[in-house]
Amino acid sequence: MSRKVFVSAKEVADRAGVSRSAVSRTFTPGASVSEETRRRVVEAAEALGYHVNHLARGLMRNESGIVCLIVSELDTPYRARLLKALTQQLQSVAKIAMVINTDRSDDSVDLALRQAIRYRADASIILSGMPDKSITDLCLKNGQRLVLINRDEDREGPLLINLNDREAARRAFIALQRAGCQTFAFANSAAMTPSLMAREEGFREAGRAHGIEVVVERYGPTSYRSGAIVAQRLLTREKRPDAIFCASDLLACGLMDAARHQFNLAVPSELCVIGFDDIEQASWSSYNLTTFAQPVERIAAEAVAWLAQPSQTEANSHKLEAELIWRGSVRGG
Amino acid sequence: MSRKVFVSAKEVADRAGVSRSAVSRTFTPGASVSEETRRRVVEAAEALGYHVNHLARGLMRNESGIVCLIVSELDTPYRARLLKALTQQLQSVAKIAMVINTDRSDDSVDLALRQAIRYRADASIILSGMPDKSITDLCLKNGQRLVLINRDEDREGPLLINLNDREAARRAFIALQRAGCQTFAFANSAAMTPSLMAREEGFREAGRAHGIEVVVERYGPTSYRSGAIVAQRLLTREKRPDAIFCASDLLACGLMDAARHQFNLAVPSELCVIGFDDIEQASWSSYNLTTFAQPVERIAAEAVAWLAQPSQTEANSHKLEAELIWRGSVRGG
DNA sequence: CAATTTATTGCACTCGCTTGCAAAAAGATG
DNA sequence: CATCTTTTTGCAAGCGAGTGCAATAAATTG
Known part of the structure; x- marks a missing residue:
């Protein structure tokens, strides 16, 4: 009836006969756990169907693993392709995409960015629409990274990716x-x-x-x-x-x-x-x-690479070249 | 240098001269706060750029507001349209979409659902690919709702939406x-x-x-x-x-x-x-x-409506009719 | 085998928020 | 004005995890 509660680290710890910290460490890469303990924890976790609660982890680490994709007209072929590339590449660096739809109004981009802040997204990628300056400032001030694709902007801070x-x-x-x-x-x-x-x-x-x-x-x-x-x-x-x-x-x-x-x-x-x-x-x-x-894949790759590196390097502006694809709608070629 | 920490309810409370709880109540619809306190809190929040931390809120309420959309080939026109409709309608009921890309393998759907569980998504909507039975069971057992679009399945629990x-x-x-x-x-x-x-x-x-x-x-x-x-x-x-x-x-x-x-x-x-x-x-x-x-909008609407209602009603199967659009690729008409 | 170093473990505190509970304040009633 | 209701408010106990610190166990060394 009421939402069955998820299984927590505590339960796993009890079943494995270890402390809760041991469980936590087992799922934290680089933490110190003996082979034996790890084995028992993993076994118990498996049996109970335990999954680390990323909400809680994000809260502690102050890093949610969430990246907000802010996009309008995502049913448009180009946008959809970019979205696909981004979500895929984000997954490959263990981040996850939250997508927010905006209409063309700048107001709705603000709303979207606010939502990104609420979920403590590590970064936002804006595929369309210009957010208000005050909001992007808010994002940056909150330690959120910002990527603007195909949007000109001279502000310091965000990563700018656009074509020549x-x-x-x-x-x-x-x-x-x-x-x-x-x-x-x-x-x-x-x-x-x-x-x-x-x-x-x-x-x-x-x-x-x-x-x-x-x-x-x-x-x-x-x-x-x-x-x-x-x-x-x-x-x-x-x-x-x-x-x-x-x-x-x-x-x-x-x-x-x-x-x-x-x-x-x-x-x-x-x-x-x-x-x-x-x-x-x-x-x-x-x-x-x-x-x-x-170069959709390149664009996504640049964005994701920049987000994945741990320390904020100075924000730069990447200019990519568009490749001319010759087909039949022009004579000669 | 280091990620500037977000502003918390504590700081807002201090500035407004009230308790932390007052701040929390101000941002919880239906909670008891006097007009005066609310005003001061809102003012302080505005000034500090405060936004409720949904990670923490989700942790407490055991309800994250996140809905996972699991989809493959999202750059395909039909999929992109469905995705757009879903993200939009989810936003309108104050939920947010997390999208996970899968390739055709069932294995990758499992991975996706695992991710959904980690983020304690309130629900998952599967647009393509059949998840393994054990995983869907896991989702359901964890109180997660499941919507399968255009996938036949006779299991109890998930909402099934498909066309005739x-x-x-x-x-x-x-x-x-x-x-x-x-x-x-x-x-x-x-x-x-x-x-x-x-x-x-x-x-x-x-x-x-x-x-x-x-x-x-x-x-x-x-x-x-x-x-x-x-x-x-x-x-x-x-x-x-x-x-x-x-x-x-x-x-x-x-x-x-x-x-x-x-x-x-x-x-x-x-x-x-x-x-x-x-x-x-x-x-x-x-x-x-x-x-x-x-009927993309209808499909999205049915899914979202089912997710939005607070208590799990018995899972049902919706069958929608596809409308024949007459154009010129058939004689007569 | 004692002494020293190193690896593992548990305790307890913290993250930011919600909420039950009881105390305090404000309003209503006679 | 005293008494009884009804709001408001703050306190404190969680939610589920990560992590510094000190205690313990294991490994290494002389």
């Missing part, structure tokens, strides 16, 4: 130019996150450097549907673009579908498209999209 | 028959999970009921690539199927792409396809796939 978006955008421009394109456009969502904007800026800049003006269109969230709508706007212009760099693959897929099915344009012969993220769908043969791959 | 897969398969058959199809096939992965097998069985059965033999092909994991391979096998048969029911949308997408791009078949005029899950991509205009929608 500008450079990627530049390379996209070159690639499209080599393919013989004349009229360039950039398809963006209206989310205006730092990384999306960096791609936009980078592409524009590259255009300027070549004396070419780049049309930019932004609409809605970063989704398939937005891509289709941006396509409408771009492809009905008097001077129709024949090269479009999309801020994300999701936008690119929507845009390509609209281009083909509504405007009857052939890709890549009449329209070249480059995306960003390298989500799984980009490789599907209906899209076969040339795109930049986010 | 057989019925859906039957409806799929009828729909394809109405579309005038002659040769029926079922495309499956080799994962052989209960729900995938139920769909297969249901479809075969429906065929048998109409005196029609259904060809079944299974291959690999439940993925796009597997769909393409199954397509190869099915579409090169001497008697080529003109109706294929796919165990999942991912398979369906791979299959459709192969059918169109490798076999130059037009959908739906030469080949009708029905999928399962209603992932986002099914609605993309390149696929425009007729499919069965998993």
Whole structure:
């Protein structure tokens, strides 16, 4: 009826005929226990189904082993992949992921971080949304580590991991130019996150450097549907673009579908498209999209490695390169 | 240098000039505190940046507020959606999700459940993989609740949520028959999970009921690539199927792409396809796939509602219906 | 074998919080 | 104003584990 209580170290100790400390030490790597005692403890623990209470351990050690992942739109292919990589790699260093969903509002990120503090998470990794400065300060002051992925920020303390978006955008421009394109456009969502904007800026800049003006269109969230709508706007212009760099693959897929099915344009012969993220769908043969791959595993690895090291090394900022994956949505290649 | 210690209730109490208990009561809904004391406590807490330590609270109350989500392949569209719905709805009842990644081996589910026990999770929700009976027993014995989604199991205790897969398969058959199809096939992965097998069985059965033999092909994991391979096998048969029911949308997408791009078949005029899950991509205009929608939000709601109620009601089994979403991959409709 | 060093063990305190209980304060009643 | 209720409040005993310290046992040395 009432919640059956979990078995505690005390019970194990009694059964094994040793003190409670012996049990505790048996499950603490590096503690001093004789082979004989350990054996008896382990045996008793097994028999009783004992599992160390990490709540209590965390309380004592002041280190819970919990890492908070704060994310919005986690059902989006790129986010889901990142989430998977992170949870997996965290597990491999004996930490555990707590995931908190936020909507786009900064307020909800604050709520999430508060929750992280309540559970005394050792660290928080923010995949989306900018938390309020006062809250991140609170986290840091509480000895919590903070990782910001693809968020620009100049504050000291958190680990910043982001891509060299500008450079990627530049390379996209070159690639499209080599393919013989004349009229360039950039398809963006209206989310205006730092990384999306960096791609936009980078592409524009590259255009300027070549004396070419780049049309930019932004609409809605970063989704398939937005891509289709941006396509409408771009492809009905008097001077129709024949090269479009999309801020994300999701936008690119929507845009390509609209281009083909509504405007009857052939890709890549009449329209070249480059995306960003390298989500799984980009490789599907209906899209076969040339795109930049986010080094998801690398990102997760960097984050986890930084969290795993015992002493806080000075917070640094890692900039990774996105790899250009050539497929069939650009001529030549 | 060393982890700055978090601020505790003691400090808040001192600053507010009240006892530790007063602080505790202020943050415990329904406890007896005067308006005046509460005000002072809240003020002090705010000033110091105090947050209740849920580790300690969980220890005392023997109820952590943590719910473990055990999932494999969480970067798959359907899984990601379910995960999102669950984390969100859990948050809304003041519980928090811990997610554990498993690979397909049952062993890794055991490891995950062990972890859940260590953190004294109030419940575990298993989205994939069958845990060993002894482990689920352990969970239940420890007063942990268990929810199994789309997993058949006849044990008492856990809440079982699954779809009426057989019925859906039957409806799929009828729909394809109405579309005038002659040769029926079922495309499956080799994962052989209960729900995938139920769909297969249901479809075969429906065929048998109409005196029609259904060809079944299974291959690999439940993925796009597997769909393409199954397509190869099915579409090169001497008697080529003109109706294929796919165990999942991912398979369906791979299959459709192969059918169109490798076999130059037009959908739906030469080949009708029905999928399962209603992932986002099914609605993309390149696929425009007729499919069965998993009621993801409903599933999450049922699970969360059951977990939220204070007293364990007798474990029951919920069977939900999948809704047929008509799109363009089947003639007629 | 005594003396010294080293490995193991148990005691007791601590971590931060909840809660039963009894004392104190505030309100209600006659 | 005295008496009886009803709130509030603080004390202290846990919850389940980790760990410094001193006591004990085992191993090493001369």
